[in-house]
Amino acid sequence: MMRLLRIAAREYGAYVRTVGFWLSMLMMPVVGALAFGAPAYLERTSPLPTVAILDQSAGNFREPVARALQRATEGKPTAVVVSAKPDPARPLEAQVKAWMTDGFPRPGDPVLGAVAIIRGAGDAVTIDVWSNNLADRSLERRVSGAVADEMQTRRLATLGVDQASLKAAQALEPKVASFSPKAGGGGKVALRDRLPGIVGFAAAMLLWSMIFTGAGILLNSVIEEKSNRVLEVLLASASVPEIMFGKILGVAGVTLTVLAVWAGVGGSLLVAAQPAVAADVASVLMGKGLIFYFLFYLVGGYLMYAAIFTAIGSFCETTREAQTLLGPVMALLTIPVIFLTQAIRRPDSPMLEALSWFPPFTPFLMTARAASEPPLWQVLGTGTLMALTVALVVWVAGRAFRAGALSTGKIDLKGLIMRVRGGE
Helix, strand or coil: CCCHHHHHHHHHHHHHHHHHHHHHHHHHHHHEEEEEHHHHHHCCCCCCCCEEEEECCCCCCCCHHHHHHHCEEEEEEECEECCCCCCCCCCCCHHHHHEEEEECCCCCCCCCCCCEEEECCEEEEEEEEEECCCCCCHHHHHHHHHHHHHHHHHHHHHCCCCCHHHHHHHHHCCCCEEEEECCCCCCCHHHHHHHHHHHHHHHHHHHHHHHHHHHHHHHHHHHHHHCCCCHHHHHHHHHHHHHHHHHHHHHHHHHHHHHHHHHHHHHHHHHHHHHHHHHHHHHHHHHHHHHHHHHHHHHHHHHHHHHHHHHHHHHHCCHHHHHHHHHHHHHHHHHHHHHHHHHCCHHHHHHHHHHHHHCCCCHHHHHHHHCCCCHHHHHHHHHHHHHHHHHHHHHHHHHHHHHHHCCCCCCCCCHHHHHHHHHH
């Protein structure tokens, strides 16, 4: 036991005592904040395109389009609208191209970013949008939307319906209240009643992230120690279960350290911003015993996949060799993620119930379904099957780990099976 703990402490310290580990961990929330905030910031600070509207239609569409483009969104207008008077003696397309590359003929006039040409009459109105930005179609949608609104307003006016009456009719809608026999407070559904499903989904994704992150660390650690012949030295001084479980426990500690810091930061922000919601989340976790469900599936799922990745790493000299064996496992890991949202919305779906009995998917799907209180026989049955599978996987992985740690060179599938069966 002491040797196992020493190996785990060695594995844990190899990562935690480095400056790079803490820097990378602390940078993740910053990167996440940038990922959410950068698009809005860039939208607010990007220069406005200069747009000319050429109305060659039978109706006056220039004014409503100009109002739509100059209407403030996120604190500033969408575009700067300027006037353009084309020369009737020259082809219009040639003039537009010149405006968008060389600027207007008069000195000091800006180079246009876009030109909207409106043609037609009645219901047959066409719009040609010239733009220097091929990827951004927001300007095109705003122009077409403004013209469409104006066309609809005029049609309604001919039918005797004014725009104010139409908007008032469109604003009419019933007031809907959600009720459930599972909800508290007289049966009316509130955010607190929906929190178990949200928490279950978050816990399932937490487990998936822990496995995905920890597996990469564990795999690289085993491959590095095998290539340096460190594993052979460890096998001479400790048993296979001590080494394997020590490495798994150490990497689990590294991953939990990262998650604990992130959870602490996120929880502190939630308590500061929404203390009532934070209290409801804590009540959901502790009130129905969901925390114990989550811990059970977290330990079982992590142990199962960590043993698999440890065994794979013991047979590989480089990470390139590991990619071939990792392919099926990574594909297996992506399947439950596809069904996680459905596990919240339709936890009693026959397909989800069937997939929950497949041990590689059980930790994720049952974690998400636990909040909906599935039948006890399903919880006990899937949990027992997963526990037996974990025991089998750990036993096979232990034999594979010893065989792989002592192997040299490339091993084909037949040789791999023979070594695992022989345990040498």
